[in-house]
Amino acid sequence: MALKFYNTLTREKEDFSPIDPKEVRMYTCGPTVYNYPHIGNYRAYIFADTAKRVLLYEGYEVKHIMNLTDVDDKTIRDSQKEGKSLKEFTEFYTEEFFKDIKSLNILTPTKFTKATDYIDEMVNIIKKLLEKGLAYKSEDGSIYFDIGKDKEYGKLVRLEKKITVTSECALENPEKRFGRIKSDEYEKDNIQDFALWKAWDENDGDVFWETELGKGRPGWHIECSAMSMSNLGESLDIHTGGIDNMFPHHENEIAQSEGATGKQFVKYWMHNEWVLVDQKKMSKSAKNFYTLRDLTDKNINPIAYRFWLLMANYRTRVNFVWDALEGAEVALKRLFRLYKDLGNDIGTVNVKYQQKFKEYLEDDLDTPRALTILWDVFKDENMSNADKKATVLDLDKVLGLGFENIKEEETPEKVLKLVKEREDARINKDFKKSDELRDKIKSLGYEVKDSSDGYKIEKI
Numbered sequence: 001m002a003l004k005f006y007n008t009l010t011r012e013k014e015d016f017s018p019i020d021p022k023e024v025r026m027y028t029c030g031p032t033v034y035n036y037p038h039i040g041n042y043r044a045y046i047f048a049d050t051a052k053r054v055l056l057y058e059g060y061e062v063k064h065i066m067n068l069t070d071v072d073d074k075t076i077r078d079s080q081k082e083g084k085s086l087k088e089f090t091e092f093y094t095e096e097f098f099k100d101i102k103s104l105n106i107l108t109p110t111k112f113t114k115a116t117d118y119i120d121e122m123v124n125i126i127k128k129l130l131e132k133g134l135a136y137k138s139e140d141g142s143i144y145f146d147i148g149k150d151k152e153y154g155k156l157v158r159l160e161k162k163i164t165v166t167s168e169c170a171l172e173n174p175e176k177r178f179g180r181i182k183s184d185e186y187e188k189d190n191i192q193d194f195a196l197w198k199a200w201d202e203n204d205g206d207v208f209w210e211t212e213l214g215k216g217r218p219g220w221h222i223e224c225s226a227m228s229m230s231n232l233g234e235s236l237d238i239h240t241g242g243i244d245n246m247f248p249h250h251e252n253e254i255a256q257s258e259g260a261t262g263k264q265f266v267k268y269w270m271h272n273e274w275v276l277v278d279q280k281k282m283s284k285s286a287k288n289f290y291t292l293r294d295l296t297d298k299n300i301n302p303i304a305y306r307f308w309l310l311m312a313n314y315r316t317r318v319n320f321v322w323d324a325l326e327g328a329e330v331a332l333k334r335l336f337r338l339y340k341d342l343g344n345d346i347g348t349v350n351v352k353y354q355q356k357f358k359e360y361l362e363d364d365l366d367t368p369r370a371l372t373i374l375w376d377v378f379k380d381e382n383m384s385n386a387d388k389k390a391t392v393l394d395l396d397k398v399l400g401l402g403f404e405n406i407k408e409e410e411t412p413e414k415v416l417k418l419v420k421e422r423e424d425a426r427i428n429k430d431f432k433k434s435d436e437l438r439d440k441i442k443s444l445g446y447e448v449k450d451s452s453d454g455y456k457i458e459k460i
């Protein structure tokens, strides 16, 4: 079976074939570093990581870029609130983000790109759009994308263009059909010309760049067009993100990028669905969100969240409840225990299970079915422990649950000392003392089991 992905652009599952067969070029919209991302945001990164791991498992080389939005309306607003420079403020949350993705076992992208390092590239794209007549400068010096000039605008989210002639707009330019919006975020029923470059105003404080376009800063959407194309070329294979980024962010990325280059920007658009809380969308504005810190405060391993998400297809909505997450953690602990019990030897990967596992994942990342293979391997009575271990480690290249990090806990020094004393007592045939020591060891949570070839210490 060939690898198939659901392409949001065509609304169909398609065979995956990269533009360059040697290397898949993939871009993921990363976080806006103004706060701790909530666990709903992390679904997007766990999903992108899973897609990437599947590509690697299939033998592809993957060049993966993830951006860090370190300048936009929100980072400026909140850095000012805290009285910090934009750099100091965003660097703090960038570091926190790095810690979080590590705890979720997300593979580090080939490169993280910071928006503030790509201002020149953004200016160049905007210049091209101005030259082609797809963008215009407004009276305050800001530059907007003219969606009325883009016949394909709305193709990703399939918008019916609404003609909204405002009197102000009509007076200024009778040919213009759309109003304009400076804010980075807005709703689908409010489509307007969006800001590519925002002329400086006093709310921006000391955040601005002096460029050929004037004094100002970029809009959010142009950042991703510049960072993706600078690193991956004008046409990329895969662009991932949360479904909430489809509009306006991704629609605008397509308009800007394809407007500037005349080429198809992205071959496969992939979006993950929402995480709901009480059937409502988890969001910062609704204040119904949890961060990874809420999980660790409850002593829940963040990997349990990854595991819980893998139990659902990335394109289905999931409703977050603590009971479900705690249930996932119990199941995960059980898997880890089963793995520990396999011993130390690593045998060979079972090809039959590997094939089945691949087949499920090739069907648009069917992780719920792929997970059943993991349980099947543990349950298989005809496989040796060593082969089970090799197979589990192989499957985990995609699942990312971290089996390779599980080590037998070391027996405490104190217990080892008592075990030694007990052994001496036994050799001296002092069985009373030997029994007393056995009880003492037991009270510390360990058990000594005698066998023909010595003894074994086990945790109770």
Ligand SMILES: [Zn+2]
Residues within 6 Å of the ligand: 028, 029, 030, 224, 249
């Ligand atoms: Zn983006």
